Structure formats: structure tokens, C-alpha cells
Amino acid sequence: FFGLNANADDEEGSPSMAYAGKDAVYSKSVKCENLVPGQVYTLTVSLINPDTKEQVKDASGKAVDQTITFTAKSETETQKVKFTFDATGMAGKTINTDASLKIKGYEIAEYIGTEKTALHIPSVKTDAVGANGTKYVKAEKNASIKDTVTYTNVLAGEYTVKGTLVDAETGKTVSTAEAKFKAEKANGTATVTFTADTSAAKGKTLVVYEDIYYGDTLVAQHKDAKDKAQSVTVVALSGNVYDAATKTKQIS
Numbered sequence: 001f002f003g004l005n006a007n008a009d010d011e012e013g014s015p016s017m018a019y020a021g022k023d024a025v026y027s028k029s030v031k032c033e034n035l036v037p038g039q040v041y042t043l044t045v046s047l048i049n050p051d052t053k054e055q056v057k058d059a060s061g062k063a064v065d066q067t068i069t070f071t072a073k074s075e076t077e078t079q080k081v082k083f084t085f086d087a088t089g090m091a092g093k094t095i096n097t098d099a100s101l102k103i104k105g106y107e108i109a110e111y112i113g114t115e116k117t118a119l120h121i122p123s124v125k126t127d128a129v130g131a132n133g134t135k136y137v138k139a140e141k142n143a144s145i146k147d148t149v150t151y152t153n154v155l156a157g158e159y160t161v162k163g164t165l166v167d168a169e170t171g172k173t174v175s176t177a178e179a180k181f182k183a184e185k186a187n188g189t190a191t192v193t194f195t196a197d198t199s200a201a202k203g204k205t206l207v208v209y210e211d212i213y214y215g216d217t218l219v220a221q222h223k224d225a226k227d228k229a230q231s232v233t234v235v236a237l238s239g240n241v242y243d244a245a246t247k248t249k250q251i252s
Helices: none
Strands: 003-008 025-034 040-048 065-071 078-083 094-103 107-113 122-131 136-138 142-152 157-167 175-181 188-196 205-214 215-224 231-234 247-251
Touching: 003 040, 025 040, 025 094, 040 078, 122 136, 122 205, 122 215, 122 231, 136 142, 142 157, 157 188, 188 205, 231 247
Parallel strands: 136 231
Antiparallel strands: 003 025, 025 078, 040 065, 040 094, 094 107, 122 142, 142 188, 157 175, 157 205, 175 188, 205 215, 205 231
């Protein structure tokens, strides 16, 4: 009997994760057993929705799979199938990977993916506040902005969050900061604290962009200049600042 066994990893060798972007890179190592040396085989790897059991489609509606053809040199070989796909909109999803081995179009072995070899696509969102815990920041030389980064669907391991504080209108970088965290569960939070010179930014909106890396591999990103949750407003003080709706003091 022919046999297939699989191991999923990304191109950089991290655990089975991919970034939810237009050029997500994914590869799967498939162990093929009881081959006939000299025989030509076709191996196809497909991404499968574990809930519907249907093949996953990318943002353009194209089914995500990859096929290679190889000539066996020994009875047992490991083939690595690599493909790039548009994972936009897939953040937070877990996807199974199936494999099929054929000779001249006839399937002789298949592998049905499990959680152990599933592909995880993490998601991230952030909530930025000033030193006083509100959405307002003083116009000063060393203003402090704290960003709470909420991540989901990561695998256990050590990560680095790299943050960029930018002017929402111009896109220019105001400050950068990073923090490391160790994920023991799929979901959790990390805190990134920025120190920025906001003395010349009166009236401006500053927005935080965050990237999460596993080693050197980008696995999640949150970058939305219009997201109020990851934004703060710089104010020049001439008294106290109150929230118009709640009448509560925001900064003084």
C-alpha cells in the first residue's frame, strides 16, 4: 500500500502559521512511502475548511492548492510543496491541509489533514491610550502612549511585537517601539509602550500600527489609519479637557 504522512510549516520554518496578507507563503512536507523507484508521481496539497470540508478559496475566489510532479528515486521520499496565496480576510482562521498522490491521474494515496498539521492564520487588533488611560495625549517632549495588542490563533512560542506610531494624516513615523512576549495559549494580550515628542503635533491624530513576528517571520499585522481604537489625539493644554458626552475629565 502507498502511504502519505504530512508535516506543515511555513517557508521560514516556523510552526504552522501564515500571515493574512496578499502574499502568504506556505509549505508542507509530505512523506511518501512504498514508492516504486523510477515511477512518475503527482502530488497535490490543498487547503480545506475544517468546518465545511470544502476547499479554501483565496480573496479572488481561486481554490488554494499546489501540485508537483516527481520521479521517485527511492521507496520512501519526503516532498516539500510550496505555494503563495492571497490570505486577505483569513485572519483568525485555522485551515486543514490535505494531500493526494496520483499516478497518471489515478489516486493511489491520500492524507486527510488534522489539527496537528493544520495551518493557523493569526489575527491582531490594538487599543491605544495616553498616559492617563484616555484617547488624549499631551503635546509635550516625552508623551507616553500605551498600546494593548490582542492576538488570536497563535501557536505556543516566543514572539516580538514591533509597533510604529504614525501621523494619521501624513503617514510619517513619529515613534517606534517593540515588546517580546511568550504565548502559552492561542489567544492573549501584550503591551507596547511608546515615548514620543508630540510638542509639535497639536491637534493631530496619531495611529499605532503593529506587526507580530515569530523569529523573522511576520505572522500578523494590524494597520488601519482610520481605526479609532488604535488612535490617540494630541491636545495643547489651556485648562482641562472633558468628554462632551459624559462630561468626564479626559486630561488636565
